[in-house]
Amino acid sequence: MADFSDPFWSGFAPPSGWVEVPSADAAIRAWGPAPETEDDEAPQTFHCPQCGAHTAYDPTKGKLSCSHCGYEEARSASQARVRRGEFTAEALAAGERGWGVERQALHCGSCGADIAVAEGQLSASCPFCASNQVDLRAVAGEALRPQHVIPFALTTEEAGAKAAAWLGGRWLHPANLKEVANVDRFRGVYLPWWLFDARMEVDWECEVGTVTTRTYTDSSGRRQTRTTVKWRWKKGQLEAAYDKCPVPGTTKVRGLGRVGTFPMNQLQAYDPALLAGFGAHAYDVSLPEAWDEGRHLMRTLTAKRCKAAAGGDRQRNLSLSADMEDEAWTYALMPVYVSAFTFRGRSWVVLVNGATGHVGGQRPVAWWKVYSVMAAAVLPGVFVGVCIGLPGLLVAGLGVAVLIIAMVMLIFGLVVAGLTYTSAVAEEAL
Amino acid sequence: MSARLTVDMEVQGRKPLACDACGATFLGGGGEVCSACGAGMLEAAEVHALGEPERHVPDGLGRTGVEKALVSSVSAVRYRTAQLAVPTLMERAQLSWWPLWMVDGELLGTWRGRAGTDYEVQSSREVLQGGVWVTKPHIDTRIDWVDRVGQVRTSYDNVIVTALRAHDRWAERLGGLDGARAVEGEVGQGVIRLPDRHPREARPGAEAAFHRLAARQAHEALGSDHLADVVIDGSLRQEEWTWLLVPVWTTWYDDDAGERRALWVSGVTGRVWGPRMASQRKGLYWAALWVVLGLGCLAGSVVVGLVGIVLWPLLLLAAVGGLLGLLLMVLALVPVLTPWRHNRTQAAMTP
Numbered sequence A: 001m002a003d004f005s006d007p008f009w010s011g012f013a014p015p016s017g018w019v020e021v022p023s024a025d026a027a028i029r030a031w032g033p034a035p036e037t038e039d040d041e042a043p044q045t046f047h048c049p050q051c052g053a054h055t056a057y058d059p060t061k062g063k064l065s066c067s068h069c070g071y072e073e074a075r076s077a078s079q080a081r082v083r084r085g086e087f088t089a090e091a092l093a094a095g096e097r098g099w100g101v102e103r104q105a106l107h108c109g110s111c112g113a114d115i116a117v118a119e120g121q122l123s124a125s126c127p128f129c130a131s132n133q134v135d136l137r138a139v140a141g142e143a144l145r146p147q148h149v150i151p152f153a154l155t156t157e158e159a160g161a162k163a164a165a166w167l168g169g170r171w172l173h174p175a176n177l178k179e180v181a182n183v184d185r186f187r188g189v190y191l192p193w194w195l196f197d198a199r200m201e202v203d204w205e206c207e208v209g210t211v212t213t214r215t216y217t218d219s220s221g222r223r224q225t226r227t228t229v230k231w232r233w234k235k236g237q238l239e240a241a242y243d244k245c246p247v248p249g250t251t252k253v254r255g256l257g258r259v260g261t262f263p264m265n266q267l268q269a270y271d272p273a274l275l276a277g278f279g280a281h282a283y284d285v286s287l288p289e290a291w292d293e294g295r296h297l298m299r300t301l302t303a304k305r306c307k308a309a310a311g312g313d314r315q316r317n318l319s320l321s322a323d324m325e326d327e328a329w330t331y332a333l334m335p336v337y338v339s340a341f342t343f344r345g346r347s348w349v350v351l352v353n354g355a356t357g358h359v360g361g362q363r364p365v366a367w368w369k370v371y372s373v374m375a376a377a378v379l380p381g382v383f384v385g386v387c388i389g390l391p392g393l394l395v396a397g398l399g400v401a402v403l404i405i406a407m408v409m410l411i412f413g414l415v416v417a418g419l420t421y422t423s424a425v426a427e428e429a430l
Numbered sequence B: 001m002s003a004r005l006t007v008d009m010e011v012q013g014r015k016p017l018a019c020d021a022c023g024a025t026f027l028g029g030g031g032e033v034c035s036a037c038g039a040g041m042l043e044a045a046e047v048h049a050l051g052e053p054e055r056h057v058p059d060g061l062g063r064t065g066v067e068k069a070l071v072s073s074v075s076a077v078r079y080r081t082a083q084l085a086v087p088t089l090m091e092r093a094q095l096s097w098w099p100l101w102m103v104d105g106e107l108l109g110t111w112r113g114r115a116g117t118d119y120e121v122q123s124s125r126e127v128l129q130g131g132v133w134v135t136k137p138h139i140d141t142r143i144d145w146v147d148r149v150g151q152v153r154t155s156y157d158n159v160i161v162t163a164l165r166a167h168d169r170w171a172e173r174l175g176g177l178d179g180a181r182a183v184e185g186e187v188g189q190g191v192i193r194l195p196d197r198h199p200r201e202a203r204p205g206a207e208a209a210f211h212r213l214a215a216r217q218a219h220e221a222l223g224s225d226h227l228a229d230v231v232i233d234g235s236l237r238q239e240e241w242t243w244l245l246v247p248v249w250t251t252w253y254d255d256d257a258g259e260r261r262a263l264w265v266s267g268v269t270g271r272v273w274g275p276r277m278a279s280q281r282k283g284l285y286w287a288a289l290w291v292v293l294g295l296g297c298l299a300g301s302v303v304v305g306l307v308g309i310v311l312w313p314l315l316l317l318a319a320v321g322g323l324l325g326l327l328l329m330v331l332a333l334v335p336v337l338t339p340w341r342h343n344r345t346q347a348a349m350t351p
Helices: A089-097 A156-167 A287-310 A367-395 A400-428 B062-074 B086-092 B167-174 B199-222 B280-310 B314-331 B333-346
Strands: A018-021 A028-033 A044-046 A055-058 A063-066 A072-074 A103-107 A114-118 A121-125 A132-134 A187-217 A223-248 A279-281 A314-343 A346-353 A359-361 B015-019 B025-028 B042-044 B053-056 B094-129 B132-162 B191-193 B226-254 B260-266
Touching (some): A028 B199, A089 A287, A089 B094, A156 A314, A156 A346, A156 A359, A187 A287, A223 A314, A287 B094, A287 B132, B053 B094, B062 B226, B062 B260, B094 B199, B132 B226, B280 B314, B280 B333, B314 B333
Parallel strands (some): A187 A279, B094 B191
Antiparallel strands (some): A018 A028, A103 A114, A121 A132, A121 A279, A187 A223, A187 A314, A314 A346, A314 B094, A346 A359, B015 B042, B094 B132, B094 B226, B226 B260
8 A cells, every 4th residue: 555645645636526546556546536326316305495385397487386485496407417328238137127016105205195106107296295206216226217308398278278279270070179178187297218329330232223214106106105214233331320219118108109209409417306296107118129119210211311322213122231339328208298088988188299389199080071071072073974974975975085084083082082081080090 | 977988988898989970979999880870980089978788688699690681681682792792791790789778767746547448238230131121239349438637656667768869760670679688787799889869858758658657557556448548747756877788780891883881780680771782783794795695696697597598497597596686685684774773772771
């Protein structure tokens, strides 16, 4: 061991917050940044320091606020350094384990009650004292904790207004839907998302076709057009980079694909205060499962880029080999308002993107309107063909041109009817 | 050793000498060829020197090894100069000892750098073939870098620093001038070349060498897989500067023009360096011989051709003879061009 009593050793001040690290040599001393501690795992209860009532995150003010006395506490975006996760054996194992319990107990730090919350629930409001609780202890050592969060930017009222406008927005729904559907009881909930980064170094090869159209006169003197495709092999390399490619981390809420994209520039380091007053769910889609989907998404986009890079009028027989580099994952919580309403004895789900206000979900369809439109689209063609074309052909031999026009009208009507029907079905499905 | 050596002083039985051509300084008997430039002679002179020999790298060649090295080097030269012969070169070969500084000292200071720890991640290669995606997983090793700062207080002995300004150039030419396999004790025969870099001038190099050693020591002390971008802000104390000597053989010959050319042979690696000149005169002699032979063939073919007017089958022999004569005259260019081309590459080899 070195004799650190020598004045030389005391003449050095390491940067603030750094701690001495072990050295196996008495001639060398070393310091490094203090290890990061995850002190947000302890259960947190959000109380007003003025009146003791509970506080919750207010999306309009971007602050914790007390609904009782009006106290506000600013929450600046956390400057904490958030490390992206990588696909180490430990992360994959933790990401696969997920939540090991079906239900967990959340101990209220305010009144002492034990609240039973559903599997994967990170936050709750105590039914006895109404205090807002956020607890990550159940996750510690068992599964991955959220690293990022996009805070709610809309209030419940704003979400409800957007949902109401959305419900009355199209002609094919019942006229009274907006009034009948009760979508006031929106619940703000943070839902888990996996965000993936990666770079792909790609070697590709494909056949590129150049289309040539030639007009010529045939032996009977008629003008003809001939289209030929000349194929040639082409190869190349490209680098594709993907940043925060999103994959939903839950299967509990259906229709998440309809809430649009989340503004990734609003991602903040995880702060339990942002969850106060809202529900929050941990992932139930494991990291390996989500990465399979994320990777597939990247592969598909990369294949499209390769085709675009190949150029030409057409491409076929694309083959490629892509080395994945710098793969990383982030576990983030995204704000979504969820509501359901009953109509015609059936339950319908409405989702509102808590950051952008984009609305998605199910809307009941007035099927009589849909069938009327379909009939109106098809009938003109049938009428022209049956009532004008056929008689004209039989009586005067002049109906061929009319029959052709009727056929075109019928095909057009069938296309419109088909599109209307699929659109209506999609409106009701989730 | 004192900094000033007068002509009447001796060190290890050697007198102070200086080259009458390049001014390089030595310790030796006098009358030797200068092993620095290969052109001048060493004469008694007052010289300045600091330090004294502490270790040396033993001569691994001896005269036999030098002869072998010269044979393989010289035999490759075609139409070589008359004096570029191994017996002549061996007769003139002399051993000299070239110096490196060996520094003992203590380094005190602070350091900073980045410590890296290896970790493994799962990665993959994605292959699309025939419309089907295949994932080929593999393990990648990445490095987790963390900043580090610290203090260092350590001593090193015999840190080697160059003592000749042209050392790096010579190390590139001869190799093995790095002092590996050094032993203690006095050197035997041969002149000792004196450093031409004062410790003042060599000090930055010594500090850099100490810093490199300290960085390596810090790496081992931290036990990390990597330590990069190490910067040491420190000073040297209690320095001692002595010499490490490495063996270099020198010999010489006169080329066609009577100009003295030197060859150097590393006593460590056996590598030979120096201009090995070909003789343009010898080349011209051989070319003339070929031309005469060619002309002879042409003349003979003319005579045979005249006879062939009467005895026509001889015309064929005359034609063959004529072609042979022309060929010999064309080939006469080879002994002219070979030394010329060879000497173009050798002439630039000046110390």
